[in-house]
Amino acid sequence: MKVVNSIKELRSHINTWKRRGHEIGLVPTMGYLHEGHKSLINAASDDNSKVVVSIFVNPIQFGANEDLDSYPRDIERDSKICEAAGADLIFNPSPEEMYGENFSTYIDVEGLTEELCGAKRPGHFRGVCTVVSKLFNIVNPTRAYFGEKDAQQLAVIKRMVADLNFDIEIIGCPIVREEDGLAKSSRNTYLSEEERKASLVLNRSLLKAKSALKEGIKDSDKLVQIISQELNKEPLAKIDYIEIVDSTSLKPVKNIDRPVLVAIAIYIGKTRLIDNFIFQ
Numbered sequence: 207m208k209v210v211n212s213i214k215e216l217r218s219h220i221n222t223w224k225r226r227g228h229e230i231g232l233v234p235t236m237g238y239l240h241e242g243h244k245s246l247i248n249a250a251s252d253d254n255s256k257v258v259v260s261i262f263v264n265p266i267q268f269g270a271n272e273d274l275d276s277y278p279r280d281i282e283r284d285s286k287i288c289e290a291a292g293a294d295l296i297f298n299p300s301p302e303e304m305y306g307e308n309f310s311t312y313i314d315v316e317g318l319t320e321e322l323c324g325a326k327r328p329g330h331f332r333g334v335c336t337v338v339s340k341l342f343n344i345v346n347p348t349r350a351y352f353g354e355k356d357a358q359q360l361a362v363i364k365r366m367v368a369d370l371n372f373d374i375e376i377i378g379c380p381i382v383r384e385e386d387g388l389a390k391s392s393r394n395t396y397l398s399e400e401e402r403k404a405s406l407v408l409n410r411s412l413l414k415a416k417s418a419l420k421e422g423i424k425d426s427d428k429l430v431q432i433i434s435q436e437l438n439k440e441p442l443a444k445i446d447y448i449e450i451v452d453s454t455s456l457k458p459v460k461n462i463d464r465p466v467l468v469a470i471a472i473y474i475g476k477t478r479l480i481d482n483f484i485f486q
C-alpha cells in the first residue's frame with residue numbers, strides 16, 4: 207500500500223491514472239479506520255478503478271476544547287485495512303502540507319450548518335468544507351464517499367458540491383454498527399468498559415423513536431420527550447442535542463408530515479457520540 211505525504215507526489219499518481227482513463231474514488235477520513243470506513247472503501251472500489259483514501263486529522267475542524275491532540279492515530283494499522291479493502295493509495299499529508307504559511311481561504315456553507323452539530327460545534331463545518339474542497343482539488347476524483355452516520359456533513363458536502371460546481375458524484379453510505387447496535391466510530395476507543403456499556407443507550411433511544419414513529423406519532427416534541435426519557439435512564443449519558451429536522455433542509459419540524467432526520471448527540475463521560483436515522 208503506497209502512503210503518499212506530499213501533494214506534488216499525489217498529483218503525479220493522479221495524472222498518470224487520469225491519462226490511462228481511470229475513474230478515481232476518494233474516501234476522506236481522519237484515520238484509525240474501522241468497518242464503517244471499510245464499507246466506504248469497498249463501495250469506492252466497486253465503482254471506480256482506482257481508490258484514494260485520505261487520512262488527515264484536520265486541525266481546523268476541531269474546536270479549542272475538543273480532542274485534536276488525543277484523536278487516535280495509527281497509519282500502519284490503517285494501511286493494512288486500506289489494502290485489504292481494495293484501496294490503491296493513502297494520502298496522509300501533514301498539517302503543514304495542507305495549510306501552508308499565510309493560509310487564509312475558507313469555505314462556509316450557510317443554512318444547512320445552522321442546526322445540529324453546526325450549532326454545537328461553531329466553525330466545525332467551515333473546517334470540514336475547507337479541507338474537503340482542498341482534497342477535491344488535489345485528488346480530482348470521479349466520486350467521493352461519505353457515511354450517513356455524519357448525516358449533516360453529507361448534506362452540507364452535497365450542497366457545497368452543487369453550489370461550487372465540483373464535477374464529483376457524492377455517494378452516501380449506510381451506517382455500520384457494532385453487533386450490539388453502537389455505531390462504529392474511531393472515538394469509541396475512548397470509552398472505558400463501563401462507558402462502552404452505557405453508550406448503548408444511544409441506539410436504544412433511537413429504536414424507541416423509530417417504533418413511536420411507526421405507531422404514528424406526529425408531534426416532534428413528544429418524540430423528543432420519548433428519546434430524552436430513555437437517555438436520562440443512563441446516568442453516564444449527558445444530552446448534547448436531540449433534533450427532529452426535515453431530512454433535506456435540516457430545519458426543525460414540529461409536525462412530522464414529511465421525511466425527517468432524527469439526530470442525537472450525547473456525551474458519555476468526555477466522549478461525544480452521534481447517531482441518527484431517517485424516517486421516510
Ligand code: AMP
Nearest residue numbers: 235236237242352353355356381382390
Ligand atoms: P471520520 O474518519 O470519522 O472523519 O469518518 C470518515 C468517513 O467515514 C465519514 O464520511 C464518516 O461519515 C464515515 N463513517 C464513520 N463512521 C461510520 C460508520 N459507522 N458507518 C458508516 N460510515 C462511517
